[in-house]
Amino acid sequence: MAIVEKKRSALPTPYAMDPGFPDRVPKERYFDPDFYELECEQLWPRVWQMACRLEEIPEANDFTTYEFLDQSIVVVRTEDMGATAFQNACRHRGVQIVQGQGTCERGFQCPFHGWRYGPDGMNAGVTQKRTFAEHNLAPDDINLVPVRCEVWGGSAWINLDPDAPPLRESFEPAASMLEAWKIESLRTELWFAARLPVNWKLAIEAFVEMYHVVQTHPQLIIPTRFGKTDDADFDARAFIEADIQYLRAMSEGMAGMCHANDVAVAEGLRDIELPADPTEAKATWNRTLNDAVMSWHQNRGSDVPDLNDLDARGINLTFFHCFPHYFVLPMYSSASQYRFRPLGPEETLMEIMSLTRFPEGDERGKPTAPEAWGADDPRWPPIPAQDFSNLPRQQQGLHAKGFEYMRLSAGLEGHVSNFERTIDGYLAGLPHEQLLPAQRAVNVYPFDKPIADLGF
Ligand code: FES
Ligand SMILES: [Fe+2]
Known part of the structure; x- marks a missing residue:
């Protein structure tokens, strides 16, 4: 109890996360005008x-x-x-x-x-x-x-902060992993913008856990793809078809998070022979697909990383959150990139860019900022359309008199807690040397991350 009291006094911010309950997020953080004002003063001018x-x-x-x-x-x-x-x-x-x-x-x-x-x-x-x-x-x-x-x-x-740590330090450990994936050789292919009637943190938190996928994006749950590896009746052919179906759903559904070129490469491999053992079969499929994607891009003169080497090093991840407002979601050669900006306590500009690798010298025109579509615009691809259908309802629901706080799954939604508590560190005006480790805890692969001890 004494520890909780002491920690509380270190962060005197109204509606701060309660250190005794880091798995609860007070609802006022998503609409209270004073809380928003504090973010405008203490967070945004101090971050990259x-x-x-x-x-x-x-x-x-x-x-x-x-x-x-x-x-x-x-x-x-x-x-x-x-x-x-x-x-x-x-x-x-x-x-x-x-x-x-x-x-x-x-x-x-x-x-x-x-x-x-x-x-x-x-x-x-x-x-x-x-x-x-x-x-x-x-x-x-x-x-x-x-x-x-x-x-x-x-x-x-x-x-805007002359005292903030250099950019790269602020983005570690994500920065090194994304460099190994050659993020710098990606170029913009598509650019979308959404004007969402929700708080900017609510928008961010809609994308940082897998817990919602079964209910919100049922098309991504393909049973034969997730079949148990010790399954005696593992069917390699069905597994390949399921994986291709998944890649296609990610490609169409996200306007290119998995690039159509990479999906076509996967489709070209659908008849390969795989070992009978399920674990070996999946590893072989993964390695073969990585190799084929790499050769396809190398053959047309693009700069592409060694995906198998990244897999071996455990850094071929599909999600990076560079605190506070930027995401990269890599798949094989390409990625989606998200950027979020508050337009008010309950309004957010969210941009999605599809990035891919072009052959050297294949210059594209300058991309220009698109018109921002509403959450319910019929032009959204299926996956963001599904996420955007929940978000305004959630923002509205938070105002319910009887609703006090979000209750997070400590096993599946730890990232939300880590992110919110890092923000609290900024709002309390903590020095950068205390904020940096917290921010680094947020930067890498949010899914299934436990609630971390941020040191404040
Ligand atoms: S020259 Fe007068 S405002 Fe710029
Ligand atoms: Fe989603």
Whole structure:
């Protein structure tokens, strides 16, 4: 009891997770305006956020803007193929210097009174300069305000906190695993956006456990695929067909999380002979499919990792959560990537990008932000449509007078607890050295993860 009291006093945030019951999430965290305000002040300005894919700004001096909460950040591609960022507000009277995306070879000119800035954000000219008092034109004080920006995994990332650990450190251990999978050679193929009438954490938590799959996505439960390996009547042919059916469902249902090219490769292998022993049969199928996917991509000149080597190292995972708002869901050669942004206490912008590997030199046009569809838009592929059909109902249900807290399965929904309690660490203003281990506990493979001791 004393320990619980002590821990409670360390996190004095209203609606904080109760350390005595880390498997319960107070409902107010998903709609209370003060709680949301605290997140806006203590979480979002202190974390790394995925600002754009690099293919949105492929050439030096290409720029795009990234909006979150009431902030707008300009991200510019540099000559060395890195990226730099600054706050989107003219130092004269605050007008946003640009909107949308474009190229800024000659820098930026404010549309109001014409102040000019270089592509690096440095002030390059003040119109009618002599009319200003000297103290308002101190050279260091009239550049666009710089924002930390790092490039990793095919994207540019920003962080408003000068004291936050470097990006890669923040994303470990996911960062190393995704690098081994060659995440940096993926490119955007499709981009969708959803405007969901739910809290941003509720949206995230709809995708981080497998518990909902049986009820919500019954098409993904294919009995012969999950048959017991000691099953005496294991049927290798039925197993192959079931796995192909699953890959197809993931491909069609997710607009390419399992890329159609990889499904076609799997279909080409459907007649291979497998050993009679079920465990060996599954291992052989997996190895053969990995090899075939790799050769298919190598033959057309794409950069593809050694999937069997990743399997052997136990890091060929299908889900990474880079705290707080970015997911990568790899399958064979390709992946889906999710990004979540709050638009208010009960509204979220969720983006889904399908990423794949293209042969070197096979340049695609710049992807541009899509129109955001509603949760019930008939154009959603089956899998997100199923998740989105639950989410608004859940947000509504949380308001019920008699509902106090979510009760989590400690065995299947530990990630939700770890994620929420890491957020509490931010809201309590804990230092980064305490937050980093907690965040790392969140970053890798959420499914079936136990509730972790986060150290606070
Ligand atoms: S506000 Fe930008 S030049 Fe006046
Ligand atoms: Fe789902």
